[in-house]
Amino acid sequence: MSKGWVKIVGLGPGDQALVTAQVQDVLVEATDIVGYIPYVRRIAPRDGLTLHESDNRVELDRAAHALQMAAAGQRVVVVSSGDPGVFAMASALFEALEAGPADWLALDIQVLPGITAMLAAAARIGAPLGHDFCAINLSDNLKPWQLIETRLRAAGGAGFAMAFYNPRSKSRPHQFGRALEILREECGGQTLISFARAVSTDEERIVTVSLDEATPEMADMRTVVIVGNRDTRRVGGFVYTPRSAE
Amino acid sequence: MSKGWVKIVGLGPGDQALVTAQVQDVLVEATDIVGYIPYVRRIAPRDGLTLHESDNRVELDRAAHALQMAAAGQRVVVVSSGDPGVFAMASALFEALEAGPADWLALDIQVLPGITAMLAAAARIGAPLGHDFCAINLSDNLKPWQLIETRLRAAGGAGFAMAFYNPRSKSRPHQFGRALEILREECGGQTLISFARAVSTDEERIVTVSLDEATPEMADMRTVVIVGNRDTRRVGGFVYTPRSAE
Structure with a gap:
């Protein structure tokens, strides 16, 4: 099984020119994109990439789903608008990590900053x-x-x-x-x-x-x-x- | 005379992969780069580009210099580390604009965000x-x-x-x-x-x-x-x- 990971990334406020190269690069490597519907819709579909859209206010479920998929070997990008650490998905992911099984603690998890609103x-x-x-x-x-x-x-x-x-x-x-x-x-x-x-x-x-x-x-x-x-x-x-x- | 401008940009915390595409693009168009020595040194020299390094604590002089050059038709990028609006050059530039000649108010001035520290x-x-x-x-x-x-x-x-x-x-x-x-x-x-x-x-x-x-x-x-x-x-x-x- 290939080694999975989760990267929680910031897409910036909307303009593609405000996305960092670092985030562009991990979007290319991902097998799965997880996030609130309008943010996932900013990602171009391609073969080998599954887009998982979810509604607002289900941040913890979404985070747990991302961690589960990474534990199964997938390369998961959790997308937030703006910066993931400012009123966005990073804290929710760590809450889910804390509440989840102990083996999730060994996962490769990274937060990649973005231009916050x-x-x-x-x-x-x-x-x-x-x-x-x-x-x-x-x-x-x-x-x-x-x-x-x-x-x-x-x-x-x-x-x-x-x-x-x-x-x-x-x-x-x-x-x-x-x-x-x-x-x-x-x-x-x-x-x-x-x-x-x-x-x-x-x-x-x-x-x-x-x-x-x-x-x-x-x-x-x-x-x-x-x-x-x-x-x-x-x-x-x-x-x-x-x-x-x- | 060509139309000058000033763009006050954020280079992010250090890694080139954290610079936005928007900022990369204006660096290509610039005739002059203005900033504190270590930030200007992050810009690759090229023909047609003048690098103006200045010391710390001369932010107002630096900002006025940038505005003067733009008024003379040059395309000036003022570089900050991180985001220019967070304890960096954007406020200093507007202070210099306020203190300067009235015709500076007609200049093309833009602030481009970056990943703040x-x-x-x-x-x-x-x-x-x-x-x-x-x-x-x-x-x-x-x-x-x-x-x-x-x-x-x-x-x-x-x-x-x-x-x-x-x-x-x-x-x-x-x-x-x-x-x-x-x-x-x-x-x-x-x-x-x-x-x-x-x-x-x-x-x-x-x-x-x-x-x-x-x-x-x-x-x-x-x-x-x-x-x-x-x-x-x-x-x-x-x-x-x-x-x-x-």
Whole structure:
């Protein structure tokens, strides 16, 4: 039996030109691709490659399936959008590894980084994350909403810029409005906030307003939201956060 | 006169396989490369390309030089290690743009993302940034040390994982020890901390210990430091932070 492996890779935000050569190379070697439907659809079909699409919210099952196939000698690539270590499949894979049979610990497992959405968005906006910043997943699927509020207050109060993943979904329409309220209190209403949707794709749309002007409808689940600190400002068509602070 | 431009690009942490195709392409089109000496040395010399190396801590001069050359019709690539928007040249360029002549505002300026050190390091470690996290520059060149302490306490107290850039230099030997003390107080001494030096290069070295075991000497200026949250743990040879929290 040939030696199997699992590589958990980041496909970047959408544009093929943002995929690393390292990730391109392992896609060529793979026998199986595992991932959430829209990410697997980014992989070109070919002979000898099986595409395993799965729905959202089954990350642990998907991870266990990948580990099982690698244990059986297959070369498995788990695909995430962006970077696999940022609110994506890498942690789910290690959770499945921990919960699984002991012989999985001997498997050849590797995480290959990618361009995460907040950094692709920041590049299009200018340099809004050019000073200390936080990345927060605003979904309360896996943590209590109260903890998210605590973190928003801590980060805003200490002058961090912030990037938000999963800012808003149909199942929790009011939470992002509440987040904006907290941000206005902690950061001041004049602080700039950018909504970056579908960055690097044909549907890219980027809007920057003040927190006072921001409304929950400006974000959806394909949007990364970036909030500056009190020094963040516009220059020409760009928004940037200076390197220095007082 | 041909139309000049400036592209501020990220070369990733060191391995050429981690450079995006987008960045490779603009390096081919460039007439001038501008950057800190070790980053410019990563670019292969060729006819028609001028390499402008500059020392550390002259970021604003370097940025103004890049803008001047673009205004004169040259195609200028400003190179950063990692991602240009994370403690690198993008903010410096916009600072120079703001301080410069008004006609620079009409220049063709673009930021192209790269694999930033913390995400390359996290991938090698496992998934230590798999939950909400902060990125903090521990250098007090451009901000007061007291603000760094405030941010460490805010982030640790709210349960963020953390990545530290520029953790330690010869000119400030005691500060990183002080940072470790604060982290022990806020996060608990059993929290895992990883020191990732020169990730993706031949000199890569990665060590994970508890905060109680950590000493300042484990970091230098080529090290990215990643601190987990209270749930961060080991599985096999990896360290990961679960996706969920209570």
